[in-house]
Amino acid sequence: MLHFVRRSLLFQLLSVYLLFVVVVLIGGLGVNAVVEQRLRNDAQASDQALAQEIAVETNLHLLDAENSLVALSKLTAKANTPVAMESIFQAFLAARSDVDHLYFLDPLGAIRVFCPQLPDKCQDSLVAEFSPPNVIQRAIAPQRHPHPVFEVGAVVEPTFNAGVIIAEPVDDSSRLMIGLVDDRGELIATPDPRRILQTVLDELPGADQALHGSVASSQGPGPGGQDWLFSSVPVPAAHWAVVVQRPAAEALAVVNQFHLWLLAAALLFAIGGLLFWLILLGRVIRPLHTLAIEHQALPASEQSIPVHATVLSGRDDEVGDLARSLVRLELDGLEKLGELRTLLETSNAVVGSLDPHAVVGKIMREVRRLVDVQAAAVLLPDEQGVLRVLASD
Known part of the structure; x- marks a missing residue:
């Protein structure tokens, strides 16, 4: 087969052309891989920057809320009556527009003072609605180093909104999704209110690492079974995590366009190569092959x-x-x-x-001189077909 390829000009030219096409396609695939990795890194870096900004802002708000709560607790500790405590609560609500309700709970979790007053609500129903199961235990556990406890739960009955601001998409035309996960792995902020307080650690790759204080970026399956890019950043003050996610296809839209161009180039090479080989075969290769065979x-x-x-x-x-x-x-x-x-x-x-013997002798001498033999003889058949020596030298 190799010998045939070496002797066939058609196969030699075809091999060179195919080698050229393969090199171009491999180069295109290499460029595609580099561009895809670069775009993926840029998208994840952008998402990490956005998540970091949200995490820093959330951390500052939580620290501010923590400091305010510590100051409020010191003031309420000096209040001797529920009326004085309610007055302090009203002043605090007037100074903090980001606070909706304040409650004072005893060590058993029963609500003693709440502000503002909720219509059509008795104290027992408030206890049932607003007492998280372990907030009191978590608040009184560290007796030596008391600190505020951040707890998320449904606090308004008609809407069941979470006790934190729900993150909205940055761009309506983008499928970028931002979520906030608490230390228990529950989603406490998301554009989809139906998913509030759902455990999502198994659905958000990298969120578990962010809850342990590490920044993480990864790619994995997301909604609709598509590949999504996930970027997670920790919120140190509350041991929460901000997760930014987007479809990988959206981040790699340029790569998809490059795939189309690469496919178009491959089709162009294939169609152009076919036309080129048909013309080359009819005008050059086949005439040369015919000339080589017939001559x-x-x-x-x-x-x-x-x-x-x-x-x-x-x-x-x-x-x-x-x-x-x-x-x-x-x-x-x-x-x-x-x-x-x-x-x-x-x-x-x-x-x-002429004399045959003289002519034959001359011929034998010239033959010996040309081919360098020691002896030569001329044999001729006689009438019976038997070879006879005509002359020798």
């Missing part, structure tokens, strides 16, 4: 010269020049053979008039 030996006469060569000799390109050269070479060869045939007939006539 392996000299024709017997001028009439035996292949017609195909005569037709090709009418072309003005290199193939026509080659055909004319072959026809001219064959005509010259036939002419030289005719001259040699005439010379041979003349020589036979001359030799026939």
Whole structure:
């Protein structure tokens, strides 16, 4: 097979062309991989920056809320009556527009003072609605180093909104989603209110690492079974995590366009190569192949010269020049053979008039000189077909 490829100009040219196409396609795939990785890194870096900004802002708000709550707790500790405590609560609500309600709970979790007053609500129903299961235990557990406890729960019955601000998409045309996960792995802020307080650690890759204080970026399955890019940043003050996610196809839209261009280039190479090879085969390769087959030996006469060569000799390109050269070479060869045939007939006539032994002896001496042999003999058959030595030297 290798010998055939070496002897076939068509396969040699085809091999070079295919090698060129393969190199171009491999180069395109390499560029595609580099661009895809660069775009993925840029998208994840952008998402991390957005998540970091949200985490810093959330952390500052939580620290401010913590400091305010510590100051409020010191003031309420000095209040001796519920009326005085309610007055402090009203002043605090007037100073903090981001606070909706304040409650004072005893060690058993029962609400003693709340501000503002909620219509059509009794104290028992408030206890049932607003007492998280473990907030009191968490608040009174560290007796030596007391600190505020951040707890998320449904606090308004008609809407069941969470006790933190729900994050909204940055751009309506983008499928970018921002979520906030608390230390229990529950989603406490999301554009989709239906998912509030759902455990999502198994759905958000990297969120668990962010809850342990590490920034993480990863790619994994998301809504709709598509690949999504996830970027998670911790919120140190509350041990929460901000998760920014977007579809990988949206972040890699340029790569998808490059895939289309690469496919178009491959089709262009295939169609252009097919047309090129059809023209090359009809105009160059097949005529050369025919000339190589038909002119392996000299024709017997001028009439035996292949017609195909005569037709090709009418072309003005290199193939026509080659055909004319072959026809001219064959005509010259036939002419030289005719001259040699005439010379041979003349020589036979001359030799026939000389002494055969002298002529044969001369021929043997010349043969010995040319081929360097030690002895030579000429054998001729007699009338019975038996070989006889005519002369030897």
